[in-house]
Amino acid sequence: MATTPNVIIDPMTRIEGHLRIQAYAEPDGQGGGVITKPGLSSSTMVRGVEAILLGRDPRDAWAFTQRICGVCTVVHGLTSVRAVENAIGIKVPKNADYIRNMMIxxxxxxxxxxxxxxxHALDWVDVVSALEASPAATASLARTNNPGHKPNQGRLPDTAYFQTLLTKLNGMVSRGQLGLFANGYWGHPAYQLSPEANLLLVSHYLEALxxxxxxxxxxxxxxGKDPHPNLVVGGMPCTLSSNPGRISEDAGGTSLNTAGLAVIKTAIATxxxxxxxxxxxxxxxxxxQYREWALIGATEGNFLCFGDFPDPALVRTEFKDGAIDYPAGYLIPPxxxxxSDPTRLRPFDPSLVTENVAHAWYRGSTAGEHPSVGSTTLHYTGPKPDGASRYMLDESQRYSWIKSPRYDGEPMEVGPLAHILxxxxxxxxxxxxxxxxxVQQYWTDPVTQDGLGLTVGQLNSTLGRIFCRMLETKIIADQMAVWYQHYYNHRSGAYWNPETFTRLTQPQQWPQSVGFGFTEAPRGALGHWVRLDRTSGLIANYQCVVASQWNAGPRDDQDTPGPYERALVxxxxxxxKQPLEVLRTIHSFDPCIGCAVHLIDPDGQPLMEVDINHAARVSLAPDARCATPSDVHPPGVGGVSDGASPT
Amino acid sequence: MTTGLHKPSAWAQEQARTDGEIMLDDATAKRLLELGISRRRFLSFCAGMASLMALPQAMVPQLAAAATARTRPSVVYLSFQECTGCLESMVNSFAFRGGTTLDNLILNLISLDYQETLMAAAGEQAEEQLRTVTQKSGYVLVVDGSIPAQWDNGYFISGERSGVARFRDAAKNARLILAVGTCASFGGLPKAAPNPTGAVSIQTLMRNLGISKPLINLSGCPPIPEVTTGVILYYLARGMPDLDDLRRPSMFYGETVHDECYREESYEDGPLARSFDDAAARRGGCLIKLGCKGPVTHNACATIKWNQGTSFPMMSGHGCIGCSEPDFWDRLDLNGQKGFYVPLANGEGEDEGEDEDEDEDEGESDERQEAKGEREADDHEQERDDDEHDD
Structure with a gap:
């Protein structure tokens, strides 16, 4: 440890899970400083989900992996059922694909x-400043900024609406019960919004709940429920109700009745x-108001996507059993x-994914090896808690429960920024x-034309992540109605492949014993590898390589820092003492630390040297995936449906 | 004590008939005005809650007063080995039914003074907040996640302190501890075999540490949000609710989901679903052959339902996985097999004469439940023994 960290955030709040950040800021003599070297990102909680999965029925794996994270509740479950389907060679009916798309x-x-x-908002929005807002001026701002948003019993929010909110906030202050808003960095000079903008965004904070x-x-x-909705290997467990009306003991039925379909349609419109x-x-x-945050928070500039959202509009082949093959593409490309070449998308090769535990608390080799070779067990070597020793993590030692995934030996950023790029x-x-x-309209157009006057390269920044997350949300929210229509048109078709459970008992029918499932989770590339025992049919090995693991992982055996660590420079x-600036950048990745912590294959079998059907899906159709658009001119019209154009 | 409350329409009926019939005291009425909450909607919320908890409607004003107290009860919410699903459930789903906003739990009913996923403060400022709020006594301590029993193995550290120390310090001045979710209640996923991190439930940890405080387990993966809200409200208005032998409130965990499931009819009369997508499944046939654990799982999913009454697992075609019961991840069913798709033992999974088996009356079901209760009690003893052994 060359210099003792003077910026420490533990617990890192407003994230999923348990994260500690350390960094050293060269003091400026006035209480502030500049971070000149990569920071340190450490996950401080582990459960060992993969070890728990060993020897279990592969049909159950989704329920276990789903509980890796209750925020990303669908994606781990879905990745798991895809991995098992891949291992046993089961295709799912197209309704299952449509529904899975809608669920992700x-x-x-x-x-x-x-x-x-x-x-994230409370890094940018000063709640105490909001108390100074003029309700009338806030109503006026709401009219120009959100002219179509009518939360006030179907009307635009007016002066009285914001007055009521102010009264409520003032009440919390006067009673000394700030609750969740207590002890924030209120009044920090880095907060730059007007009181009215602050109040407006606080109102949206509440409405968004x-x-x-x-x-x-x-x-x-x-x-059936959220969080942790039910899934099943081989399709979806839900099916169309024989009774379109209310369910009852006498009439029976399922949730996919007239009322249930209406709920889905309403949810999509909402x-x-x-x-x-x-x-x-x-x-x-x-x-x-925070344009300068496009100049900070960049990672190395390497990005990775596994790809997701098989696009029904691009279906080339329907298999006999009603499943779809998607040679043409995914909405988010792998x-x-x-x-070194930021406008070129190169093919993804799953065999180049490796994991490294040189700086993670696992017993085993410190060399950069194949993910499943070598290291096996939890082995904490960090400082004792509870004041038993001086608690400081050291980047030259092991310092996190997260392993460091690498692609072709390099750290990669995953997530919305990677998706959009x-x-x-x-x-x-x-x-x-x-x-x-x-990107052109909102990001690169000059400020005089209501853009931000930034470059595409500057998307690799704290502000760029926020922007890309919003943009992909917009695209997917528009796409939902398309998927729903596809589903609705085929709703009386199959939902589950009835061969699935039988196939699980017939190892001779399996194309391979290792399955690969992948998803683009909201936080980025997510892969599960499952190996089935050909005698018992049970899980012999399970491995997850997870989005936040890519971003939040520690240094590797070359001491190359992970993306969080690099982005703090x-x-x-x-x-x-009030490291608001660090919070902004770490939060821009949307840390999900429960997801990031995983065990390593206990018996050292490589999982990825396998002929993988799903991987074939990924690496198929290179033409569609390796497009090299050197010109980034905005196309005039893209054949996008009316609903899909930005507003 | 649960008679009448587990009917699916109870809530709706109460909502329909409570308008204007209940007298509120002046202070409560004034608070509602201040909070900008519609009196009618608020009463319907309270009446619905009363109905869910089998309280007489005469109790509604008491609930209403508790829910609108000027100084809201302080809640300190600590997370350990968890997935944030319990919080997600609480945040996403809580609302005054039919109300316009849901800031109510956070802004109106309680003062959520520490919750790492939502709070503004971070790092040292968060730690300072925790110290401040836990110095005063009288807060409700909500806990999600299990905790590694051994303090120095490094499997859980936050703010440079072990899970054991964080919990012990926060429990000291709490008036009530709510273990939210199956991980906190019974150990849950981290405790599933082989329990790689030595995770224990809150109850076990309290026993280890010699902490004697009122404890309520709200199991479920995650728990139903209305259960959490209802129990907090009940506690504020009336004190400790009746608990079962697993310290779960009987009002919500007194019946099995099977008993209240609309598919229960076909459990007796058929046809049973044999595949997720067959004609019986579409008709709403019982999912027992597909591994449903409803008959041995105590929870209110089939009555309260999920996400404002939208659905519940069996309504959406998947069997119950038993997530509100201890060690449900390792339950042994037919032929001693584990698995969510392995049918329960006691004959339901046999291929021959199965329909006749299922035609038997509820007596069998009750016996099964009793056997289950004994098994759970044994398990509980076992857990205690194991933990003592660990010590």
Whole structure:
């Protein structure tokens, strides 16, 4: 440890899970400082989910992995069922694909909006400043910023609406019960919004809570509850009700009746209107006031996507059993972007994924090896807690429960920024063209034309992550209605492949014993590898390589820092005791630390040297995936449906 | 004590008939005005809650007063080995039914003074907040997640302190501890075999540490949000609710989900679903052959339902996985097999003469439940023994 860290955030709040950040800021003599070297990112909690999975029925794996994270509740479950389906060679009916798309899509929209308002906004919005706002001026701002948002019993929020909110906030202050807002960095000079903008965004913070509750009803209809909706290997457990009316003991039925379908349609409409009317303009408002945050928080510039949202519009083949093959493409393309050539999307090769435990608390080799070779067991070597020893983590030692995944030996950033850059680079699908158009309109156009006057390269920044998260939410929220229509048209078709459970008992029918499942989670590339025992049919090995693991992981055996650590370089702190600037950048990744912590394959079998059907899905159709659009001109029209153009 | 409350329509009926019939005291009425909450909607919320908890409607004003007290009860919410699903459930789903906003739990009913996923403060400022709020006594301590029993193995550290120390210090001045979710209540996923981190439930940890405080377990993965809200409200108005032998409130965990499930009819009369997508499944046939654990799982999913009454697992075609019961991840069913798709033992999974088996009356079901209760009690003893052994 060359210098003793003077910026320490533990617990890192407004994230999922348990994270400690350490950094050293060169003091400026006035209480502030500049971070000149990469920081340190440490996960301080472990459960060992993969070890728990060993020897279990592969049909059950989704329920275990789903509980890796209750925020990303759908994606781990879905990745798991895809991995088992891949291992045993089962295709799912197309209704299952449509429904799964809608469920992940709803997860994106729900997660991203809640991230912006409930986890990230308080880094930019000063709640105490909001108390100074003029209710009338706030109502006026609401009319111009969110003209279509009518939370006030169907009307625009007026002076009285904001007065009521102010009274409520003042009441909390006067009673000394600030609750969640207590002890924030209020009054910190880095807060730059007007009191009215602060009050407006606080009102949306509260409204978004009510909104979120409505949109997750989609998960409840298809999966029975949210969080942790039910899934099943081989398709979906839900099926169309024989009784379109109310369910009852006599009439029976299922949630997919007339009322259930109406709930889904309403949830989708509710998503779209909030994203269009509130989230998108609010991000633009915030970006216009915090434009300099596009100059900070960059990672190395290497980006990775596994790809997701098989696009029904691009179906080339329908298999006999009604499943779909997607040779043509995914809405979010699989691919890799290297810093050296940022406009080119290169093919993704799953065999180049490795994991490294040189700086993680696992017993085993410190060399950069194949993910499943070597290290096996939990082995804490960090400082004792509870004051038993001086508690400081050291980047030259092991310091996190997160392993460091690498692609072709390099740290990669995953997540919304990677998604948007990949779509931007591919440029072939209508949604890709929409991405290019929106990046131009909101980001690269000059300030005089209501853009931000920034470059595409500057998307690699704290502000760029916020912008890209919003933009992909917009694209997916629009896409939901398309997926719903596909599903609705086929709703009486199959939902589950009835061969699935039989196939599990017939190892001779399996194309391989290792399955690969992948998803683009809201926080980025997520892969599960499952190996089945050919004798017992039970899980012999399970491995997850998870989005936040890519971003939050520690240094590797070459001492190359992970993306969080790298992104802290260059931060100028007004006050090292109030590291608001560091919170902004770490939060811009949307940390999900429960997801990031995983065990390593206990018996050292490589999992990835396998012929993988799902991987074949990924690496198929290189033409569509390796598009090299050197010109990033906004296409005039992209064949995008009316509903899909940005507002 | 649960008679009448587990009917699916109870809440709706109460909502329909409570308007204007209940007298509120002046202070409560004034508070509602201040909070900008519609009196009618608020009363319907209280009446619905009373109905869910089998309280007489005469109790509604007491609930209403508790829910609108000027100084709201302080709640300190600590997370340990968890997935944030319990909080997500609480945040997403809580609302005054039919109300316009849901800031109510956070802004109106309680003062959520420490909750890492939502609070503005971070790092040292968060730690300072925790010290401040836990110095005063009388707060409700909500806990989600299990905790590694051994303090120095490094499997859980936050703010440079072990899970054991964080919990012990926060419990000191609490008046009530609510273990939210199956991980906190019974150990849950981290405690599933082989329990790689030595995780224990809050109850076990309290026993280890010699902490004697009122404890309520609200199990479920996650728990139903109305259960959490209802129990907090009940506690504020009336004190400790009746608990079962697993310290769960009987008002919500007194019946099995099977008993209240609309598919229960076909459990007896058929046809049973044999595949997720067959004609019986579409008709709403019982999912027992597909592994449903409803008959041995105590929870209110089939009555309160999920996400404002939108659905519940069996309504959406998947069997109950038993998530509100201790060690449900390791339950052994037919032929001693584990698994969510393995049918329960006691004959339901046999291929021959199965329909006749299922035609038997509820007596069998009750016996099964009793056997289950004994098994759970044994498990509980076992857990205690194991933990003592660990010590």
């Amino acid at each position: 899509g709803a997860q994106y929209v729900h997660d991203h909006v809640m991230h912006f308002y409930h986890l 009510g909104w979120a509750r409505e949109v997750v009803k989609l998960h409840a209809v298809f999966g 998503m779209k209107s909030f994203v269009d009317q509130v989230y998108l303009p609010d991000v633009c408002l915030l970006a216009s 691919g890799v972007i290297w810093a 990949a779509m931007h680079a591919r440029g072939t699908l209508p949604t890709d063209k929409l991405v290019r158009r929106a 260059g931060h100028r702190l007004v006050d090292v």
